[in-house]
Amino acid sequence: MKHRLNRRSATQILAGTMIALAGFATAPALAEYPEKPINLVIGFSAGGGTDLTGRALAVHLRNVLGKPVVVVNKPGAASMIAAKFVADSRPDGYTLWYGSVGTMILARELEKSELGVDTDFVQAGTTTRLVPAIAVPVESPYQTLQDLLDDAKARPGELRWAHGGAGSAFMASGVGFIEANGLEVQAVPFSGTAKARLAIIGGQVDFGIQNMNASMNFGEKMRILGVLRGSKQELIDKSVPAAGELGIDYIAIDSPVGILAPAGTPEDVLKILASAVAEAETSDAYREAMEKLQFPIAVVPQSETAAQAGAILENVRRILPKLK
Structure with a gap:
């Protein structure tokens, strides 16, 4: 499936209308996203649950976007090393973090990280969760x-x-x-x-x-x-x-896992990513892979991720004194 970024300058439009008279070629069309492999950074070692589900999603994204999605493992600090690496990367959609919003919120509230879901990243949606x-x-x-x-x-x-x-x-x-x-x-x-x-x-x-x-x-x-x-x-x-x-009480500290891109990623690129993530829910191959791993498919679209993060933050703060 291809998505075209519909950006054409006034010069390109004019050139298109005058080509027959002027006899010169139009400027080359802008590249489609993605035009090269995407790096999917995971904050845990190969073989763990997050790594395996991330690899399953990488295969799905490759099938939808038509370009390789390369898994890069950067373990350490409860996945915050990977998160920091992505947050500091160029916001062009080619370096993404596959991680837990709940983990990031916990790290920030416990003052173990300065990264924020709403300040350093934009979410493209979540696909599963830790249970x-x-x-x-x-x-x-x-x-x-x-x-x-x-x-x-x-x-x-x-x-x-x-x-x-x-x-x-x-x-x-x-x-x-x-x-x-x-x-x-x-x-x-x-x-x-x-x-x-x-x-x-x-x-x-x-x-x-x-x-x-x-x-x-x-x-x-x-x-x-x-x-x-x-x-x-x-x-x-x-x-x-x-x-x-x-009927047993508990305070839900949810750990949704999905795709996060650096803040500043272009809206049109983010929309393409969000659409590809959302399609995971209807992919038979992805569903089969996740069933083998015994991880639920819990797709939350981009439009609902902010509310999801807010609910996690509220519950984390209820038990914060006990976490320190």
Whole structure:
């Protein structure tokens, strides 16, 4: 699918009307976007959930835009190294960040980054989201979320929970769950979600927050009690309970993931990107790829991304004192 940027100068128009009389060629037509490969920068190492879903989206964008979309991994600082690299890049649509708006908001509120969703980037829409889930060791006595809540309330201060480090989206989701239910539990931070997962599997903690799709590779070693979502409508695995449907409270710290371009990217280029991102929802190939990864397709169009970011910010500020 091609999109033409309809920009012609007065000189070009005049030349077009006078060509037969003057006998000279018109100025060359302006290039279409994209005319060269696009770099899609991801703030995590190859092989993780964000990387794999980003690569699936890169294939989709290539099919729609007709140019290669090259994944560039720049891990570190909870993806903020990648975000900073893109924010400082030329705003021409050829260097994009595939990342989480929620992570950026958390980093700014915790004063770990000066980048802002509304000041340093323009959003082209989101395609998926991280789904925080309460996970326990497979031999845990807890069979339901209610079992966990009942025991935590019966033994205040005794239960331990794992998260992937201060400022991480799953750490914030865990705090939202704990605060909403008035629990007294001990936080055990780790440097990354993978290390927190090992602590859950090894029984070093009583529970932790993982992405829903962790059960795909680790289902025999830990158990997902439920997801911190209002419903399981978006989930690939509909057998997992959603806290909202169980009447269990939580403060939603959403982590939508999508395409962000540097501030100043031309509107016509952004519209092309936004249209390509929106088409992901109707792409059979993209849907198949995401189903294999057990990530939901949760497309939010560009027109709704500002409201989405505002809702995340509001909930982050509700639990901010507990995050520091």
